[in-house]
Amino acid sequence: MDTNKKTYILTGSSGSKLGVLDLIIGCLYRHECYAYEIHTFDDNDVERFFFRVEFHYIGDGEFSEESLRSQFADRAKAFDAEWDLRDLSIPDKLVILVSKYDHCLEDILHRYRTGAFNIEIPAIISNHPDLKALADWHNIPYYHLPITEETKLQQEAEVWEIIQRVDADLVVLARYMQVLSDDLCRKLHGRAINIHHSLLPGFKGAKPYHQAYEKGVKLVGATAHYVSKDLDEGPIITQLVEPVDHTYTPEGLIAKGRDTERLALVRAIKLHVERRCFLNGSKTVVFPGH
Template sequence: MNAIEKTYILSGSSASKLGVLDLIIGCLYKHECYAYEIHTFDDNDVERFFFRVEFRYVGGGEFAEESLRSQFGDRAEAFDAVWDLRDSSTPDKVVILVSKYDHCLQDILHRHSIGALNIDIPAIISNHPDLERLAQWYNIPYFHLPITADTKPQQEAEIWSIIQKVDADLVVLARYMQVLSDDMCKKLHGRAINIHHSLLPGFKGAKPYHQAYEKGVKLVGATAHYVSKDLDEGPIITQGVEPVDHTYTPDRLVAKGRDTERLALAKAIKMHVERRCFLNGNKTIVFPGH
């Protein structure tokens, strides 16, 4: 493939009906598009067909994107389809929420800087001032919005205002140590990702890794999931796990856990912005990527 050729992603879900593959492949064929990566899944439980097709235009002249959108949309109505067509080079705008822990933020900013994540970061928001220098190093606007029990509604209103102002596609909670309100969770449904140690629900509350040490755990890990009003119980996107043994002190468990958190969160962001994740009730459909 020529390096300058544009590629696109057609993704979504439809009713499980005869003809849905013709809807997808037929429309692409008529518009001289070559599908080089195709993933599908039919969920019999809910009778929904999930699809993701990566393709490029191989015809002569200019790609008739609006014609494809129009014809696909007209036919898709009969299949109760919810779909999205996106130029795969277009970066998602990602707002990052963080508190004092910097390991996940550091990792995201580094991956972004080397082009490993196809994202723009128009804002970093924190309830503490500690990580402002890190944001300045990467030349990203940093918003310090302190919070107390009394000021939580006002603080969340400011967060929401920033999210809207920058037209964010995704919000990432990179160890943001505050619980979002039910109202905020509702506003961010399907476009907010959180990370936590996968020791939950076994070790809740303060110092989970110290609790794990006292129990002599043999595995530590992390779970990246979509935010929901049920704390740390949203639909799971990615999980990571690493073996440990009796030689691991609480500090070493924390260090191992942080490594796993970084990787799990980065994978989840990549899967989401590449349109590989689909909400399916309390679960997710996640098509594999590179």
């Protein structure tokens, strides 16, 4: 197989109907496309079939993406299919929202700089000026948009304007310590990822790790999820947990928690960028990746 050929991903969901696999594989076969990674899942509860197919064109002539799209669209109507075809040579555009904590942002920028993610970062937005030097070092535009209770709607309007102007594919809340309005959550449905510690819902409010310390917790972790109007309760993409014991101070628990936060967040970003995540009501279907 010629690994220099362009890679595409066909993703989507359809009704659970006989012939849906032929729809996918048959269409690729007729266009001389070699499917080398295939994931499917049939949700019996909602009678919905989810699929992700990664493929190369291996024919001798010129590959026609338009022809593949047209033929697949025509046949997909009979299966009530929602689908997308993505050229993986085109990077996703990420807008990052952050406040003062830098551990998640640092990890994302390191992986971006080293090519671990197929992404561009056209903007970093913060309600504080603290991390501007980090953005400047990476030559990424940094927008300092302060927020108060009185200016929240105006500030969110500015955030939304930037997201639209740079044509962002994904918005990442890398420890952005603000609650998004219901309106902005609706606008970002399915394309905004947040991270929070997995001590929730047991330890809410201020100093959750100090509360956990007092209770003698034995596990800390983090949850990466899609943003929803229900705070920290959006569809879950990935979760990580780490064991702790009686020797951990509150500061030790915080450090361990931050490690799980950054790792869970970058894994969720990678899964989303590689089109391995599918919204399925209040849950997700997540196909494995490397």
